[in-house]
Amino acid sequence: MTLAAQILLHGFGPRYDLPIATALYLYAAGGVVFISFVLVVLFAGDRVGPNATEYPRRAVSWLVPIARSPWPRIVGGTVGLIGFLTVVVAGFFGSTNAFYNPAEYVVWIYFWALMVILSGLLGNLWYLFSPWTAIYDALARVVRIEPVWKLPDVGVWPATAAYFSFACLELTTGMANRPAIVAIAAIVYTVITLAGMFLFGREEWLEHCEAFTILFGIVARFGPLETDRDEGGKISAVYVRPWGVGLLKPAPSGWDRVLFVILMLSTLAFDGISATPAWQDFTVALKGYWLPLGAFGLFAVRTFGLILLTVAFLLIFITFMEAVIYLGQRKVDLKATVSSFALTLVPIALVYNAAHNFSYVVVSSQYLIPLLNDPLQKGWHLWPAVASFTPNFALAQASTVWYADIVLIVLGHVIAVFLSHLRAGERFRTAQRALLSQYPMLLLMVLYTMTSLWILAQPITRES
Amino acid sequence: MSRTRVLVVGAVLVIFFVAGGILIYVNGHQGGQNLTFNVTVTGATTMKPDTLPAHQNDTVTVNITSDTDGEVHLHEYDIAFDTRAGQMVSHTFKADKTCSCDIEWESTGHPLGTLVVSP
Structure with a gap:
């Protein structure tokens, strides 16, 4: 099978899913609205005050020795390093056809799509698998490393910029399906990250400048695992909690963090929107501006589209938050309130990511298996048993995908509405104020969820 | 709560x-119907009709006539139509997988159309 190089969805690879049938889309959209009003009626008067965001959790004592053990990090870090080396070696020495290069699968499917999904379900997997912390920690065992400089007060703006750059690599540069470019990007980012960790301190760099640490930290807040640490930083307890409630835990506030969450939403949405007829019409309407730019033109119009979508999402969010605060009728810190409510949108981003990438993960990921026999396409026979492996499409049948999409989207919406309700109760302190403040937030979440459904229902188009 | x-x-x-x-x-x-599509490929760049709709488990026959020698490739089903200028090439298969399956001119990768197999 050859790769259709023009398709730049998900970074690389063909798309196996069908647009959701119209009847199902209308049913899901109507259901979202109906269920939202049911939730509002049921939640009215429920849980207000400072304790509104408290949630149940159960200690799991048998996980404590595992969490304290160095072996999960050692094994995970080794796997992460192997993945990184695969990207570099295969990127430079493997096939230039993305479909036959393991580097593409490792980056765009196993890391970017699958690890985000699994981290939302299980917890922060990046904490285990990051190759950069693995390298740093291994070196720190043999060499004393002290920070050279103090990192200025930059918030997470550097991480936000890095995340945006990564999104551009995937969605707008047209380079995501070029293994050598991906390998170069991986090396450059590794050098920057390691240099930053050595010069400014491991935790300082990771918590402010490393995009994936910030991203997976947010995603893991949705996950079911939570730890307590003692004064020495050692894990003292491990808990399981309901999915999503971790997003209610106190978190740093700031417009940089709000923008990071908005970018999570907008980049995912752009990935889907860029395959719709509406996007094609948009690029055709602007062709007078970008065609004269030649080879740079498509990158320019796509990046412009991504920035436009991000700004639109941000402005819409802030507008609705102003309405939330106004109706909440209580003087609150704007930045802290906006930051805390931004996290309640994360479930919508995560379920759309899972729905959008469902068939990509369950089908395209299997194409890596036959490549294990000859990963660099040199005529090797490392594992002949897998050479003739053909992917199983059982989970990619349209009806299965559609049903999974609807279930995921609606569940994510319900969780987001519930979290937002609890946050409003904590912020605005009375049932009446909390309920009033939730009407604009509910409308915003219905709009975001409808956007997700609309994208999934659009005919799939291809740029040419 | x-x-x-x-x-x-x-x-x-x-x-x-x-x-x-x-x-x-x-x-x-x-599904379960017998469908026949008569398709014309021109200049290795365009295909009429460009969308072939079917349902899962239909038996699909695609007859392709091209004005150029070359391979038209139906992805997902991995079926190659080795066309000769002016001659019709035909393949019959069971559409057992749902997909929005790309149809391409293989040598250039130029997209020609899509076979859409719905549930």
Whole structure:
């Protein structure tokens, strides 16, 4: 099978899913609205005050020795390093056809799509698998490393910029399906990250400048695992909690963090929107501006589209938050309130990511298996048993995908509405104020969820 | 959140998802037909009609006539139509996989059209 190089969805690879049938889309959209009003009626008067965001959790004592053990990090870090080396070696020495290069699968499917999904379900997997912390920690065992400089007060703006750059690599540069470019990007980012960790301190760099640490930290807040640490930083307890409630835990506030969450939403949405007829019409309407730019033109119009979508999402969010605060009728810190409510949108981003990438993960990921026999396409026979492996499409049948999409989207919406309700109760302190403040937030979440459904229902188009 | 409210939310969601499953099932199972598509490829760049709609488990026959020698490739089903200028090439297969399957001029990768197999 050859790769259709023009398709730049998900970074690389063909798309196996069908647009959701119209009847199902209308049913899901109507259901979202109906269920939202049911939730509002049921939640009215429920849980207000400072304790509104408290949630149940159960200690799991048998996980404590595992969490304290160095072996999960050692094994995970080794796997992460192997993945990184695969990207570099295969990127430079493997096939230039993305479909036959393991580097593409490792980056765009196993890391970017699958690890985000699994981290939302299980917890922060990046904490285990990051190759950069693995390298740093291994070196720190043999060499004393002290920070050279103090990192200025930059918030997470550097991480936000890095995340945006990564999104551009995937969605707008047209380079995501070029293994050598991906390998170069991986090396450059590794050098920057390691240099930053050595010069400014491991935790300082990771918590402010490393995009994936910030991203997976947010995603893991949705996950079911939570730890307590003692004064020495050692894990003292491990808990399981309901999915999503971790997003209610106190978190740093700031417009940089709000923008990071908005970018999570907008980049995912752009990935889907860029395959719709509406996007094609948009690029055709602007062709007078970008065609004269030649080879740079498509990158320019796509990046412009991504920035436009991000700004639109941000402005819409802030507008609705102003309405939330106004109706909440209580003087609150704007930045802290906006930051805390931004996290309640994360479930919508995560379920759309899972729905959008469902068939990509369950089908395209299997194409890596036959490549294990000859990963660099040199005529090797490392594992002949897998050479003739053909992917199983059982989970990619349209009806299965559609049903999974609807279930995921609606569940994510319900969780987001519930979290937002609890946050409003904590912020605005009375049932009446909390309920009033939730009407604009509910409308915003219905709009975001409808956007997700609309994208999934659009005919799939291809740029040419 | 009180237990009663949790149960009500759960019940609403269960009803919604069961009804959705029934909706998908009722709208599916339209396949099993014999379909024939007569397709013309011009200049290795365009195909008429460019969209071939089918349902899962239809038996599909695609007859391609091209004005150029070359391979037209149907992805996902991995079927190659080795065309000769002016001659019709035909393949019959069972559409057992749902997909939006790309049809390309193989040597250039130029997209020609799509076979859409719905449930």
